[in-house]
Amino acid sequence: MTSRWYFAILVLLVLALGATGCAKKKTTSTPPGAQIEVTDDSKWTPPPPPEEPKVDEAALAAEAAERAKTEAVAELTSVTINFSFDSYELNEEARAILALKANIMRRYSDVDVVIEGHCDERGTEEYNLALGERRARAAYEHLVILGVDPGRMSIVSFGEERPIDPAHNETAWAKNRRAEFVVQ
Amino acid sequence: MSRRGGRRVVGKSYSDVGDITLPQAADRVCSAFLEALTGKKGFFDSPIAFVRQEGKTKEIYTVLPQGRELKRITRLGGFNLSPSWSSDGxxxxxxxxxxxxxxxxxxxxxxxxxxxxxxxxxxxxxxxxxxxxxxxxxxxxxxxxxxxxxxxxxxxxxxxxxxxxxxxxxxxxxxxxxxxxxxxxxxxxxxxxxxxxxxxxxxxxxxxxxxxxxxxxxxxxxxxxxxxxxxxxxxxxxxxxxxxxxxxxxxxxxxxxxxxxxxxxxxxxxxxxxxxxxxxxxxxxxxxxxxSISTGAGQAFAPAWDTALQW
Incomplete structure (x- = not known):
C-alpha cells in the first residue's frame, strides 16, 4: 500500500517537474515537418545597448575639421618670427614660417589676426615703437604677397613693452625681437 | 634777500604760511630769486610729466622737479607713453x-x-x-x-x-x-x-x-x-x-x-x-x-618738462 502511494507521488512529481520544465514550450499537434513555434515570454529584457554612436558622417567630418582648425589656429598663434637687432628684415626662417601661416589663413578665411611687433629692451622707447611697427608691417606685407586678404589683418607695435623673456642677455633679447600673431 | 653791504636781490612776503603751504612758498621765493639772479624763471614751478610703471601697465603722472605735488593724470590701463606739453602747459x-x-x-x-x-x-x-x-x-x-x-x-x-x-x-x-x-x-x-x-x-x-x-x-x-x-x-x-x-x-x-x-x-x-x-x-x-627726483613707487620713465613759463 505504502509503496504504491510512493509510486503515485513519484509519478506526480515527475509530471509536475515535466510540466514546469516544459511550461515555456507549447507543443502543438501540428504534423511533423511543420514549424514549431517557440515563444519566450519571460520578463527578462537585455540592457539597452550603449548609446549607439550615431554614425553621422557629416558630423564626424565637421568635428575633424574643427579639430584641424583649432590645431591650425594654434600653429598660427604659437609660432613667432624673429628678427636681428635694429632690423625688420625677414630672414629665410621667417619667410618659411610666414608661408605656413599664409596657407592656414587662406584655408580658414574666417580667421582674422592682429600682428604684434615687439623689440628687445636695448633700444629707446619711441624708436622701438617704430621698429616694432615695421616688424609687424614686414610680416603683414609678406602675407599679402602670399595671397592673404589685407582686410583680415591689422598691426600693432608694443615696442619694448612686452618682452617674452625679461632677462637681460642675448638669449632673451633674441626671443623678444619678434612678430606675434593673435587671432581675434 | 639781502646781505649787509649788498643789494637786495628779491623780497617776498607770504601770508598764511602753514605746514602745507610752506613748500609752495619756498618754491615760489626760490623761483623769484632764481629769476632775479639769472633772468630765467620756472624751474621750481614747472611740472615734469612722466611715465610710471604700475604692475604691467604704464600711466602718466606729473611732479614738480623737487618731487612735490605728485599727481596722477591717466588711469587707462595698457601702456601710456611719451607725454608732452602744450605751449601753455x-x-x-x-x-x-x-x-x-x-x-x-x-x-x-x-x-x-x-x-x-x-x-x-x-x-x-x-x-x-x-x-x-x-x-x-x-x-x-x-x-x-x-x-x-x-x-x-x-x-x-x-x-x-x-x-x-x-x-x-x-x-x-x-x-x-x-x-x-x-x-x-x-x-x-x-x-x-x-x-x-x-x-x-x-x-x-x-x-x-x-x-x-x-x-x-x-x-x-x-x-x-x-x-x-x-x-x-x-x-x-x-x-x-x-x-x-x-x-x-x-x-x-x-x-x-x-x-x-x-x-x-x-x-x-x-x-x-x-x-x-x-x-x-x-x-x-x-x-x-x-x-634724483622722487616719484614714489614703481619705475619712472620719459620725463617731459612743461616749458610754458618761458613762453
Missing part, C-alpha cells in the same frame, strides 16, 4: 597703446578730461608733441612708412614734415618753432637730424656712434640733448648747434635715457637705471652730478 599729449592699436591721448587740465583719438590716424601713433602754433606733430604710418605728420585742430593729418622710406620719430621743437630735431633711420641706423621749418631743409646732427635717438631741443634752440647708445649702455649727450661741439652729460651706470630740457634751458631731466629700476634724475647742460 594746459594739455598733455601721449601715446595710448590698447590691445590692437595705438591711440592719441590728450589730457586737458582745464576740464580734467582725457580724449582718445584714433580715427584717421592709422594703427600707429608715436611721439606726439605740440609743434609750432600748438599743432600736434607725431609719427604716423598711413601709407606703409613711419613719417612725422602734422595734425590740424580736428586731429586730421594735414602734412608730412619729415618723409623718408625709413623710420622718422621723436620730433622736438625750439620755443620759436623754427627748428625741429628728430630721429631718423635714413642713414642705416638711427641718428639725430635737424629740419629748418621754413625751408624744409634737413641736416644730420650726429656723425658718430651707431644709435643716437630721442633728441630734445633746448627752448632757445641752441642745444640738442640726445641719447647715445654706448658699449656700456645709453648715455645723455649734448650737441651745441652753434659750435658743433659734443659733450657727454651722464655716465651711468646702467642706461641714461629720455633727456628733457627745463624751461630755462639749463636743467636737463632724464631717466636712468643706475640704481636698478628706472627713476628720474636732474643734471644740467654742463653735466653736473645728477640728483
Amino acid at each position: 594746459s594739455r598733455i599729449a601721449f601715446t595710448h597703446i590698447a590691445k590692437t592699436r595705438h591711440e592719441l591721448g590728450i589730457y586737458d587740465s582745464k576740464t580734467q578730461k582725457i580724449t582718445l583719438i584714433s580715427k584717421g590716424l592709422g594703427q600707429t601713433v608715436i611721439s606726439p608733441v605740440f609743434g609750432p602754433g600748438d599743432k600736434l606733430t607725431m609719427s604716423l604710418n598711413r601709407n606703409g612708412v613711419t613719417n612725422i605728420s602734422e595734425l590740424d585742430a580736428a586731429y586730421r593729418p594735414t602734412r608730412i614734415l619729415a618723409a623718408s622710406p625709413y623710420i622718422d620719430v621723436s620730433p622736438s621743437f625750439d620755443r620759436s618753432g623754427s627748428m625741429m630735431a628728430f630721429t631718423s633711420g635714413r642713414a642705416g641706423n638711427p641718428h639725430i637730424y635737424l629740419m629748418d621749418m621754413k625751408t624744409g631743409q634737413v641736416r644730420r646732427v650726429t656723425m658718430t656712434g651707431k644709435y643716437n635717438t630721442h633728441p630734445c631741443l633746448s627752448p632757445d634752440g641752441r642745444y640738442v640733448a640726445y641719447t647715445n647708445r654706448t658699449a656700456n649702455g645709453h648715455r645723455i649727450f649734448l650737441h651745441d648747434l652753434e659750435t658743433g661741439r659734443e659733450k657727454q652729460l651722464t655716465f651711468g651706470p646702467g642706461n641714461d635715457e629720455y633727456p628733457a630740457f627745463g624751461p630755462d634751458g639749463y636743467f636737463v631731466a632724464f631717466a636712468s637705471s643706475r640704481s636698478g629700476g628706472y627713476k628720474l634724475y636732474l643734471t644740467t647742460r654742463h653735466g653736473d652730478t645728477p640728483k
